[in-house]
Amino acid sequence: MSRKAKKIEPPSKRQNKSDPWKITLGRGFFILNAVFWFGYGVYIYYDMAIRNNNKGSADLLTLFVFINTGILLFSGIKFGKPEKWTYYFAFVVVAFNAILSLLSILDLFFLLSFLLDMLIFWAVISLYRQYFPKS
Numbered sequence: 001m002s003r004k005a006k007k008i009e010p011p012s013k014r015q016n017k018s019d020p021w022k023i024t025l026g027r028g029f030f031i032l033n034a035v036f037w038f039g040y041g042v043y044i045y046y047d048m049a050i051r052n053n054n055k056g057s058a059d060l061l062t063l064f065v066f067i068n069t070g071i072l073l074f075s076g077i078k079f080g081k082p083e084k085w086t087y088y089f090a091f092v093v094v095a096f097n098a099i100l101s102l103l104s105i106l107d108l109f110f111l112l113s114f115l116l117d118m119l120i121f122w123a124v125i126s127l128y129r130q131y132f133p134k135s
Contacts, residue, residue, distance in 0.1 A: 019130070023080050026123030030076025030090070033097070033116045034069050040109055041065035072097065079124075087124070087131040094120045 041062050048058035075093045078086045094117055101114035 029120045034072035037069040
């Protein structure tokens, strides 16, 4: 009566395996941040255009916020594909959004957005080996 021993893989092979949980988590954080920015854009437009009757500035600011939302959503959708450009694109988007949030960190919205950006940054950095495996 013999039991077969489990084969233990060396650490180099274990590190190159993809982790679908981290990919899903990163994509979820991107999409959550996009929804968060979309809600902020709606609120800004309502506050500036409807309540304060400042339509020109509200249109311009809301357009910028919605473009940011679209880029975050696009990056969240494409982040799951193991291609080099999607990794670079996600990294640049999260860095830009973190800098944008850091400039106004005193506001509660930007503080929460910055914390989400740091979680996304952690997810992107931890998936480096999947996007750039050793040859």
